[in-house]
Amino acid sequence: MDKQVDILIVGAGISGLGLAAHLTKQSPHRKFEIIERRESFGGTWDFFKYPGIRSDSDMSTFGFDFKPWRETNILASGSAIKGYLSEVVDEYKLKSKIHFKHNVKSANYDSQQKKWIVQIENAQGKTETWVANFVLGCTGYYNYEQGYEPEFPNQKAFKGQIIHPQKWPENLDYTGKKVVIIGSGATAITLVPAMAKGGAAHVTMLQRSPTYIASIPSIDFVYEKMRKVLPDSVAYKITRARNIGMQRGIYALAQKQPKLLKKLLLKSIEMQLKGKVDMKHFTPNYNPWDQRLCVVPDGDLFKILREGKASVATDHIEKFTETGIQLKSGEHLDADIIISATGLNIQILGGIQGTIDGQPLNTSKTMLYQGVMVSDVPNMAMVIGYINASWTLKVDIAADYICRLLNYMDQQGYDEVIAQGDQSQLMEDTIMGSLSSGYIARASEVMPKQGKSGPWKVTNNYLADRKALKNASFNDSILKFSKREQHVEKKPKLVS
Known part of the structure; x- marks a missing residue:
């Protein structure tokens, strides 16, 4: 054994740092260490380097x-978010807790010891064995090493440069270059205006099907005005509550009256395009929020398209050529x-390859209790943010729940907790719900499944989750607590 830790947080992105800050405040008696495979903290906000992130x-x-x-800016750049997270690291003294360039290779739960035996490759490439009481997964849900890169017909014939946003070349010079961006999601609609403004000769967004896009102001002028007449803390709380309500309201409208929301979204886009671009490129064949709704600040995408600095092609790829892409339409x-x-x-x-007493853990056969704890897996929780609201909203309430759980276990002298799964609750849908996005469809083999009801049902409803997690009792028929043998006769340790 190279290291004994109480709580092992895997990932120093926005989830891991948020959870660490909550532990510092709410469970100061619990010691934790953070494992991060990369050279810096921040996860997504340190990793992605493409223009406009x-x-x-x-x-x-x-x-x-x-x-x-x-x-007062509504959206923020990747570098601004990284700076914000840097402040969190400094304020909560987390830097000394993070072990950079450490990669978890495997984790086995030993039910006799009631501990996780974790194999870690350190910064020198050597294997270390860490023993942890709890493992908290804060790695998000996508693969940093490899994005989704389908092989296109005749791809190797192309004489130019092919780039995936996850592997953006440092100091890429695209000045005066013709750029084609394949895709229509959040990354694509960010790249188009950024590269067009950054000097590209022309940028074309090539999509198989359109995406719903909403334009929002870059500056929150209401918040700006409130700050002049109200204390900052009050203005912020009002703004936050308003935006939480708006997020939920738009999603609820999409579920109850999809045709109305579709009409509103398309009318807004039509007004911004001003007849310069065919609406067929922005009229999806599915309902709003069947896939994630994308947003653009101040309609920057539509402005660039109106000005002719960029264009959209809705078509299918026949093959790559030496000089570009041949479309099935003939273009x-x-x-x-x-x-x-x-x-x-x-x-x-x-x-991570997880096992329990040497038996492989198949996460696709599990559910999440309270959207946090992996069914039938002892002393493990994971933080997965919202798909229809800000990721961090879930981080905060999940972290608060985890802290309460740990404090309860300390008060009762427990060493182990298991959320006992109920197979009759298991559904085919994943915890990502009914979204039909390609990356969600590809996730069924690894993603925990949705439960039919109660604490096994992931609602993606922040207001409901906040109430449920805050009021959740640990004394139910699902959570099973136990102690190590040597602790059974000991008096429970009370924690104020």
Whole structure:
């Protein structure tokens, strides 16, 4: 054994740092260490380097509840978010807790010891054995090492450069170059205006089917005005509550009256395109929120398209050529650079091979209790953010629940907790719900499944989850607690 730890947090991204801050505040008696495979913290906000990288959620709700985002910009750049997370690291003294360039290879739960035996490759490439009481997965749900890169027909014939946004070359010079971006999701609609403004000769977004896109202001002028007449903390709380309500309201409208929301979204786009671009490129054949709704600040995408600096092609790829892409319609897209913004590969727990007493853990056969604890897996929780609201909203309430659980176990003298699964609750849908996005469809083999009801049902409803997790009792028929043998006769340790 190289290291004994109490709580092992896997991942120093927004989830891991948020959970660490909550533990520091709410469970100061519990010691934790953070494993991060990369050279820096921040996860997504340190990893992605493509032009224009930014949040696609408003910052009043994307910031942690314990550290308000004080700026008036609604969306924030990747570098601004990294700076915000750096402040969290400094304020909560987390830097010394993070072990960079450490990669978890495997984790086996020993039910006799009631501990996780974790094999870690350290910064020198050597294997270490860490023993942990709890493992908390904060790695998000996609594979940092490899994005989704389909092989296109005749791809090797292309003489130019092919780039995936996850592997953006440092100091890429695209000045005066013709760029084709394959995809229509959040990454693509961010790249198009950024590269067009950044000097590209022309940018074409090539999509198989359109995506719903909403334009939002870049500055929250209401918040800005409130700050002039109200204390900052009050103005922030009002703004945050308003935006949480708006997020939920738009999603609820999509579920109850999809035709109405579709009409509103398309009318807004039509007004911004001003007849310069065919609406067929922005009229999806599915309902709003069947796939994630994308947002653009101040309609920057539509402005670039109106000005002719970029264009959209809705078509299928027949093959790559030496000079670009041949479409099935007969059109040819000339390109010097092709960017494959084709999405993510889903990965759970950072790709760790988990076992319990040597038996492989199949996460696709599990559910999440209270959206946090993996069914039938002892002393493990994972943080998966919302798909229809700010990721961080879930981080805050999940972290608060985990802290309460740990404090309860300390008060009762428990060493182990298991959320006992009920196979009659298991559904085919994953915890990502009914989204039909490609990366969600590809996730069924690894993603925990949805439960039919109660604590096994992941609702993706922040307001409902906040109430449920805050009031959740640990004394139910699902959570099974136990002690190590040597602790059975000991008096429970009380923690104030």
